[in-house]
Amino acid sequence: MRAYHLTTGEAWQLRLADMPDPQPAADEVLIRLHAAGLNYLDLMVARGRLGDTTSPFVPGTDGAGEIVATGERVSGWVPGERVISGLIVDWSAGLLTEANGRRLRGVTMPGSLADYAVVPASALVRIPESLSYTQAVTLPIAATTAWNAIVKSRTGPASTVALLGTGGVSLFALQYAKAAGARVILASSSDEKLERARQLGADVLINYRTQPAWDEAVLAATGGRGADLVVETVGGGTFARSVNAAAIGGTVYVVGFVGGMEASLPLLPVMVKTLNILGSQTGSTSDLEAAMRALQQARIEPVIDRVFAFDEAGDAYRYLASAAHVGKVVIDFDRPA
């Protein structure tokens, strides 16, 4: 099969290679991949900052495809079914544990940038007929994470949600928050991106380049009350602002680090406002199923910025790294270059 191998490091490269097709173990299925979805996590792996850096490594976190073979102990799945897989393949439901949290597709085990992949059957979620492979492949990481932020913060019609940027997680959070009836405040780097967020239902827009004190803008937009949920996709320098922007009893959902992995913050407001600082590790297969169901019931369409062909995978990585995108960047294996 065709597979990309990753050379990690600052000058990361993807090299197209030929390798044997993988074989499913007894509890696994063999999937012929039709689409891969890129996440910021793929950039971290590609830069050698996370995951398996031994060569040859097949990268690619999110994948969608059709089952072509099943291991002898697999029941309930048959060849021809269209599927996606959760990121953390052994985390079916319930709490994350040390044992079920080890294997992450495209991070600590082979990923989606190949013609075929093997995945435990317990990690699979069916793709509904209404979704294409390229749409479905946006869900495993970004939609699951956004869905858990909404569920765990008990976001509803009386809530205000604050979001940072217009990347994959933020835009799914925007769509789920609007479906839950919440008011959404979104901060982004450009007015063009903010206009796109407005079209998707964002109620209050903040350009954090012209208005770096976006937390004060959130407070101003809520009459000083703050946001019930802040989805912290940036980390680093914004974390203290997220704490400032949160309402009493609110949740800061700690998701990302595009602005850095270290943060310093004043502790007093965390205590005085009795904040819930909740860490995110994407979610389980059951969470992905719920995110898929919610997407269907609320008639949410994933926001896809650009679709690349398989041969253009390197361009897709570079495009994501440029942060020019709004929503998701995906690779369609069935599209000619």
Ligand SMILES: NC(=O)c1ccc[n+]([C@@H]2O[C@H](COP(=O)([O-])OP(=O)(O)OC[C@H]3O[C@@H](n4cnc5c(N)ncnc54)[C@H](OP(=O)(O)O)[C@@H]3O)[C@@H](O)[C@H]2O)c1
């Ligand atoms: N822990 C978890 O469960 C989990 C799950 C999913 C993702 N993540 C992490 O969450 C983060 C976001 O993921 P993603 O896939 O949504 O990334 P993404 O699609 O690459 O989006 C990142 C966006 O963040 C915005 N941004 C960049 N620097 C910023 C800054 N200094 N202040 C405010 N916004 C900034 C930019 O949007 P604008 O140009 O519109 O501002 C950028 O496009 C990443 O760090 C990722 O690894 C973690």
